Amino acid sequence: MSTTQSERLRELLEPLVKSQGLDLEEIVVESVGRKRVLRVVVDSDTGADLDQIADVSRALSAKLDESDAMGQGAYDLEVGTPGAERLLEEHRHFARAVDRLVRFQLAEDGELVARILTVDDEGLDLEVPGVKGRKATTRRLLFPEITRARVQVEFNRKDKKDMTEEEEA
Template sequence: MSTTQSDRLRGLLEPLVSAEDLDLEEIEVSRAGRRRVLRIVVDSDEGVELDACAELSRAVSELLDQNDAMGDEEYVLEVTSPGAERPLTELRHYVRATGRLARLHLHDGGELVARILKADDEGIDAEIPGVKGRKPTARRIAFSEIAKARVEIEFNRKDKDIKNDVDNEEEA
């Protein structure tokens, strides 16, 4: 997608997405056979539910029907939320990932898997899990040190177990 079309679509769609209390994360136009696919990725601090995507999809469709931002060629519209292993590229992504494990690729060539404890304008406070019975260690990592970061999927998250233990105690 050309930068001009991307900028035009972003300018057109951002107010609509913001009005729904969502963040416009990504706009992508690609080919799928003879048709184009317009994929709009949205997110929020609370996550995005399927109903919100469907509602936004209808509103975006109406808006695009009223102007020529996509031209005359056929296209398929997809409104979605970011995947579970989405890249962390903005401060808000790190804030939303607080409490989660992330794989961090550093500019110096190193790689860490760490739990994000806190994020601010300069970087993150992280807890690096201990290995072979050792205690976890705290580390401050500046954003300038991070080349790439991605949330790691955890099937047995600690904080979920703790919440379940608290809920079970309250029921007893």
């Protein structure tokens, strides 16, 4: 049975990433011009700070140097966290996105943009923003109804503290 290079790399690197208290989210090997680049994406429930990224990067580099998983050619190792508009694919991704605005592609109802309120084993409770002065509504969405979900960047969102202070004024 043949395994891809990404699968072999995942088997080699995932235990090391887990030992650093992080989840291995993605491994991508790309050719960029004449160079190869190994991109490793890590995350955790509390996020990953620069010190954690540096520590896991050094550990991964040492592990790769002692193995032949990348072959003999030169490559660059890039370790980072998921981007701001990350795709949500696993249960833990949805749980980490609680209180975030997400664009959902639905199996039957088209598209929906809503804020994740809670996550359980079956699905999500959402707050759907009101349109044209209407109040926000809540909606239950089950995981099988979701074909794709991506976190949305919000530039002007007021946090709960700001909204409470305004309501009191």
